[in-house]
Amino acid sequence: ILVNPAGRVADGCHSNVFAILNGIVYTPPVSEGALAGVMRSVVLQQAGLQVKVSPISSADLAQAEEIWFTNAIQGVRWVENFEGRELKNTIWHEFFADPAGLWDNKSPITTPWINS
Numbered sequence: 285i286l287v288n289p290a291g292r293v294a295d296g297c298h299s300n301v302f303a304i305l306n307g308i309v310y311t312p313p314v315s316e317g318a319l320a321g322v323m324r325s326v327v328l329q330q331a332g333l334q335v336k337v338s339p340i341s342s343a344d345l346a347q348a349e350e351i352w353f354t355n356a357i358q359g360v361r362w363v364e365n366f367e368g369r370e371l372k373n374t375i376w377h378e379f380f381a382d383p384a385g386l387w388d389n390k391s392p393i394t395t396p397w398i399n400s
Contacts, residue, residue, distance in 0.1 A: 285345070288317040293340040299353035300324040303345055304375055309335045323354035333379050352376055
């Protein structure tokens with residue numbers, strides 16, 4: 285996870301970041317250093333899914349119920365483990381599970397921090 289000079293979450297190395305806090309989906313605004321990615325746009329426009337574009341702190345990620353990465357190649361991938369804590373995939377599964385197998389997005393990922 286890449287953080288901006290203010291220490292807030294900007295992006296993943298090759299992806300956008302989404303975090304679910306208290307059942308609400310958040311993603312950092314472009315002004316925080318996030319790319320205006322293709323899959324980010326798809327998620328922002330997903331019918332039935334409300335996303336709040338707002339800064340995300342490292343403390344927010346430490347408390348997140350779910351964390352996702354998105355990019356145009358791999359779609360929407362959920363993070364299984366963050367800093368030794370197992371995460372859920374409830375909202376991810378509801379909106380982005382791919383039973384037809386069109387994307388290889390079923391594999392969870394574990395992610396380290398990268399400071400800018």
